Amino acid sequence: MKPRHQRFLLITAGVAVLAIAGMFVLNAFQSNLVFFFTPTQVSKGEAPQGRAFRVGGMVKEGSLQKDGENVQFVVTDFAHDVPVSYKGMLPDLFKEGKGVVAQGKLSADKQFSASEVLAKHDENYMPPEAKHALDQAEAAKAAQSAKP
Amino acid sequence: MIVEIGHFALILAACVALLQGVLPLAGTVNQNQRWQALAKPTALLQFALIALSFVVLAHAALTDDFSVKYIAAHSNSLLPSQYKLASVWGGHEGSLLLWVLMLSGWTVAVALFSRTLPLAMVARVIGILGLVSTGFLMFILTTSSPFERLLPAPADGRDLNPLLQDPGLVIHPPMLYMGYVGFSVAFAFSVSALLSGRMDAAWARWSRPWTVVAWIFMTAGIALGSWWAYYELGWGGWWFWDPVENASLMPWLFGTALIHALMVTDKRGGFKAWSVLLAIGAFSLSLLGTFLVRSGVLTSVHAFAADPKRGVFILIFLAVVVGVSLTLFAWRAPKATLGGKIGLVSRESMLLVNSVLLVVATGAVLLGTVYPLIVDALNLGKLSVGAPYFNAVFVPLMVPVVFLMVPGGIAHWREARWKSLGRELQIPALVAVLSALGIWILSERGTWLVAMGLGLAVWVVVGLLMQIVARMKKPGRIPPSFWGMHLAHLGIAVVVVGITFVKGYEVERDVRMGLQDTVSIGEYTFELMGVSDVDGPNYKALRAEVKVMQKGQFLETLHPEKRKYFSSAMPMTEAAIDSGLFRDLYVSLGEAIEGDKPQWSVRVFYKPFVSWLWYGAILMVLGGLLAVSDRRYRKSAASLG
Numbered sequence: 001m002k003p004r005h006q007r008f009l010l011i012t013a014g015v016a017v018l019a020i021a022g023m024f025v026l027n028a029f030q031s032n033l034v035f036f037f038t039p040t041q042v043s044k045g046e047a048p049q050g051r052a053f054r055v056g057g058m059v060k061e062g063s064l065q066k067d068g069e070n071v072q073f074v075v076t077d078f079a080h081d082v083p084v085s086y087k088g089m090l091p092d093l094f095k096e097g098k099g100v101v102a103q104g105k106l107s108a109d110k111q112f113s114a115s116e117v118l119a120k121h122d123e124n125y126m127p128p129e130a131k132h133a134l135d136q137a138e139a140a141k142a143a144q145s146a147k148p
Numbered sequence: 149m150i151v152e153i154g155h156f157a158l159i160l161a162a163c164v165a166l167l168q169g170v171l172p173l174a175g176t177v178n179q180n181q182r183w184q185a186l187a188k189p190t191a192l193l194q195f196a197l198i199a200l201s202f203v204v205l206a207h208a209a210l211t212d213d214f215s216v217k218y219i220a221a222h223s224n225s226l227l228p229s230q231y232k233l234a235s236v237w238g239g240h241e242g243s244l245l246l247w248v249l250m251l252s253g254w255t256v257a258v259a260l261f262s263r264t265l266p267l268a269m270v271a272r273v274i275g276i277l278g279l280v281s282t283g284f285l286m287f288i289l290t291t292s293s294p295f296e297r298l299l300p301a302p303a304d305g306r307d308l309n310p311l312l313q314d315p316g317l318v319i320h321p322p323m324l325y326m327g328y329v330g331f332s333v334a335f336a337f338s339v340s341a342l343l344s345g346r347m348d349a350a351w352a353r354w355s356r357p358w359t360v361v362a363w364i365f366m367t368a369g370i371a372l373g374s375w376w377a378y379y380e381l382g383w384g385g386w387w388f389w390d391p392v393e394n395a396s397l398m399p400w401l402f403g404t405a406l407i408h409a410l411m412v413t414d415k416r417g418g419f420k421a422w423s424v425l426l427a428i429g430a431f432s433l434s435l436l437g438t439f440l441v442r443s444g445v446l447t448s449v450h451a452f453a454a455d456p457k458r459g460v461f462i463l464i465f466l467a468v469v470v471g472v473s474l475t476l477f478a479w480r481a482p483k484a485t486l487g488g489k490i491g492l493v494s495r496e497s498m499l500l501v502n503s504v505l506l507v508v509a510t511g512a513v514l515l516g517t518v519y520p521l522i523v524d525a526l527n528l529g530k531l532s533v534g535a536p537y538f539n540a541v542f543v544p545l546m547v548p549v550v551f552l553m554v555p556g557g558i559a560h561w562r563e564a565r566w567k568s569l570g571r572e573l574q575i576p577a578l579v580a581v582l583s584a585l586g587i588w589i590l591s592e593r594g595t596w597l598v599a600m601g602l603g604l605a606v607w608v609v610v611g612l613l614m615q616i617v618a619r620m621k622k623p624g625r626i627p628p629s630f631w632g633m634h635l636a637h638l639g640i641a642v643v644v645v646g647i648t649f650v651k652g653y654e655v656e657r658d659v660r661m662g663l664q665d666t667v668s669i670g671e672y673t674f675e676l677m678g679v680s681d682v683d684g685p686n687y688k689a690l691r692a693e694v695k696v697m698q699k700g701q702f703l704e705t706l707h708p709e710k711r712k713y714f715s716s717a718m719p720m721t722e723a724a725i726d727s728g729l730f731r732d733l734y735v736s737l738g739e740a741i742e743g744d745k746p747q748w749s750v751r752v753f754y755k756p757f758v759s760w761l762w763y764g765a766i767l768m769v770l771g772g773l774l775a776v777s778d779r780r781y782r783k784s785a786a787s788l789g
Binding site: 009010014017018021022024025028029032033034035036052054066069087088089090092093103129132 | 382383490492497501504505508511512515516519529530531532533534536537540541544545658659660719720721738739741749751
């Protein structure tokens, strides 16, 4: 093989490897994006069925029920509620009346079954998604009451 | 008063850093040797001034001077002394002070160990480091001074985040910072090579030991962080693909590629432009890491700042560094002479493929880390990229990298012969395939992933043993760098074993337990003996007593805790771990469950080979140290001098 051919082969192989790697990265990326929805969006049916997403807001006061590892609680943005079920140990800072973000799927009966309840690192810290949900609901309310 | 001295010293340091950045560089342009000679004294002076202000802040922390806003926010009079000291870098402002202290420390090291280098080269390198330092000092002084007063002073401080009150966390940030900042030296060397227009092998030889030292610190820092997450966060994970972890992984991947590319540049004169690009990339990723961690765009235990000004400053700084150095690269790199020809199959070609794969992997991690931030910043919605993405992308990219480590080490430079290479690879391939098949068939939960992981690790170990045997047959003294390389590669194999087994065979049980209840995993049985109240120096804790039996024989008693810290009322899970060479037993205590009889939720893990992750990192660090200890570096620097 002439050196020129060899270099050509090397470059072609390199480009091919990069293209395959790129395709495969973008494919994995596409299927693993987890979108965020507010409780209002979820109850309006904007959230996807059968695909994992995140929902965030406040844990509704008095909604927490524990039965061993099975946990039920309600996430609210004070406009709409989403019931959540979860199996496992809750993070240290999980409390009623505090912000929370849960990741999971929506089942047929509008029950959100969480695979992950996100831990917080600081008692004063509010998950940004939860805060976003509350702000959205607040803004929607303000807009509604402003209407005559 | 003392505090103001610290602040003043920092302002002076910024002025000195600017001098150090401008005059020696200007001196290389107008050939003024006296200006160039200013590099070393200004570097020393800058270091002394920053060290003074750091000591002042440490003094304020140790003497509980809560009139300093930073100390009041991050320390507490009840805090044990070592954590008071750790609180100096436990927050945003102090950690940046540590950053510039280290940067000036590295600069001084360059100044002291560069006697054999040409004056102009030293002037350029120290000048560039001075400019970087100026940027960071301006950042501290304008947006995040740790010396701000808080009047009237509060009676007590708000305490260090309990998660950070841990010996691992006392040394984790300094280690990681040494690595982050250390890449600035490789960056300065490569940019000064671009500036001088002399893109020969000399700069690569000089920057090799510095890059390896930075990489050693980075490796140790990442391993410590992972170890800390494992035993402190209480859910038994050791890598979460958290953006902050990714921020440290990305420069590490680039640094690894850089070490190997520099070797080719030094020994064969090839990859010159590629090495420069990797050096610029590694430092840019370090800056990006600082931006991600410190700007408050991420919310985690690491992100203290929520002040957008700070993020914007670092982002502009990053843009300037990347923009200027890439422009310089585009201008000067075409001048770089190509090294000798590279055969399709040669040590160079495999090193090239591996460094490209490492760069692609970094790009994939970068995409997953930054994409949600960009989408959020553009107001296109909120989303996140989960661990499955990173696993799906990172693992397949790393498999060929680990695979090529063996033929890459055996193949000849320039042009290897397929036949002889194939013959030498027969034994490692055979042993690897046999052990992969063995575990797949014989073990109960064997999957093809486990088989592949074990096969890869065996492949690497047998391959490097054969290389060592082959080398010992040859005459001549074996240099320490040879052992260093193989030790570091062995470390990779050990880490691969750890990941494979812990992913493949770990068992987790989330249960609720009353007194005398038991839970079993394999041959281990855990029994809850009792739960009692314990008082710590600045917390109250619930402590469980868990008896562990192995095959009916008493093994030990573990004491997991649930702590409540006074200052923040924040609960903390303190896991109890029995760590062994081949398995860890991990117990963490959850909250009490209300009911007629007392019960607690308890999480129990059986984690095989998990500690190999950190043993592997230790081997890599030792390998790096051995390689740096090689006298060849210093000798050749002198002969090139």
